[in-house]
Amino acid sequence: MERRDFLKISAAGVAIAVSPALLNIELRAEDGGLFKSYNKVLLIDENGEALRFSKLKNEQAYIFNYPYVSTPSMMINLQDTTSKDVTLKSADGETYLWKGGVGKGGTLVAYTAICSHQLTHPTPDTNFITYSGHNKTMSCDRTGVIVCASHLSAFDPKKGGGCIAGPANDPMASIILEVDDKDQIWAVAVLGPDKFHKYFKAFKDEFKEYYGGKRKAKKLTVDEAEALPIENYSTEVVPV
Numbered sequence: 001m002e003r004r005d006f007l008k009i010s011a012a013g014v015a016i017a018v019s020p021a022l023l024n025i026e027l028r029a030e031d032g033g034l035f036k037s038y039n040k041v042l043l044i045d046e047n048g049e050a051l052r053f054s055k056l057k058n059e060q061a062y063i064f065n066y067p068y069v070s071t072p073s074m075m076i077n078l079q080d081t082t083s084k085d086v087t088l089k090s091a092d093g094e095t096y097l098w099k100g101g102v103g104k105g106g107t108l109v110a111y112t113a114i115c116s117h118q119l120t121h122p123t124p125d126t127n128f129i130t131y132s133g134h135n136k137t138m139s140c141d142r143t144g145v146i147v148c149a150s151h152l153s154a155f156d157p158k159k160g161g162g163c164i165a166g167p168a169n170d171p172m173a174s175i176i177l178e179v180d181d182k183d184q185i186w187a188v189a190v191l192g193p194d195k196f197h198k199y200f201k202a203f204k205d206e207f208k209e210y211y212g213g214k215r216k217a218k219k220l221t222v223d224e225a226e227a228l229p230i231e232n233y234s235t236e237v238v239p240v
Contacts, residue, residue, distance in 0.1 A: 034096040037189040038067035039220055040178075043075070043227045051227055052183040053077075053103045059144075061131040063113060063122055063234075064227035066175060066187045070207060070217035071196060072122045073175045073187070074146065075110040075227060076131055076157055082106055086160040090193045091169035098160030098191065103179045110175035110187065111161045112195070115148040117168035119199050124210060127234035131157070137240045140165035146172065149238040161192065170195075187225065 043051045043064055051062075056077040066073045084100035101109045113129045114121040120128045128149040137147045137154065145164065146155040153166030161172035173192035179185055200207075200218055207217035231237055 034090065034094055034193070035189065035191050036194070038187075039222055041066055041187045041221050042224045043185045043187065044224050046226060046228060046232075048224075050182075050184045053108060053179045053185055054183050056108070058107070059131075059133045061133075061230040062227040063127075063230050064187070064225040066221045066225050067190055068196065068217065069219050069221055070211050071199065072113040072129075072233075073110055074113040074129065074131065074230070075108070075175070075177070075185075076146075077103070078107045078109060078144070078158060080107065080158070082109060082158040083160075086162070088160045088162055088171045088192065090171070092193075096191060098174055101158075102177050103185075108177060108179065108185070109157050110177050111146065111155070111157065111172040112175065112190065112192075114172075114195055114199055115150065115153055115168065116163070116170035116172055116193060116195060117148065117151055117153045117166070119195060119202055120148050120150040121199075122230075122234050123206065124233070125235050127230065127237045130237055130240055131230065132240065147240040149240045152240065185227075187221075 045051055058077055058079045062075045063072050082101035086098045087095055088098055089095045101107050122129055130147055132143055132145050134143050136143055140154045146157055151167050153168035154164050155161045155172045156164050161174055170193040173190050175187050176189035176191055178188055204214055207214045211217040
């Protein structure tokens, strides 16, 4: 595994190895839920094969559904290393620490593809959330940002998904990824403001159309999640 274990002293006075994910759960158990572990899910391609970090193209964005079967997330293999240990703050004033990208070079990141402003998100028909790559957008004079076409909120994927333009007050929640010793990519947790409750309340008709109802839409993703290039996930991607 790429991640390193930390040492923690047990009640018996013995040093034991604790993974960073478990350490974060303990440290953030009372911070308002800004870190929450979910099922460990393998990201696969359209052929059912495991995605390999070394095979990802730089600046290519992928959409996969995690931590629930109806909640889209965006993964990007950035061209450059991200910032590290970025302190972010929610609209409620809670702060949390984003450790940075993973994979060789620290370039791989993922975020919930649900805009923190008014919950705009990709569907199989239309996608209003895009990654600008090398292009500039109408929302800010920068490249390499995640942009919501609804109200032009822009988020910085190199700095934990913090909002850098537009009306959004919250950062985009980060999907915690791991790259294992087989070069496979796993989604394991969510860090940041949780919009899932509001999301599930707001889109009942959509859940019925795409997932067979709200109950099925609220099921957790288990074992595997198909990650598609952003241009293949939706029939139409709205430009920004």
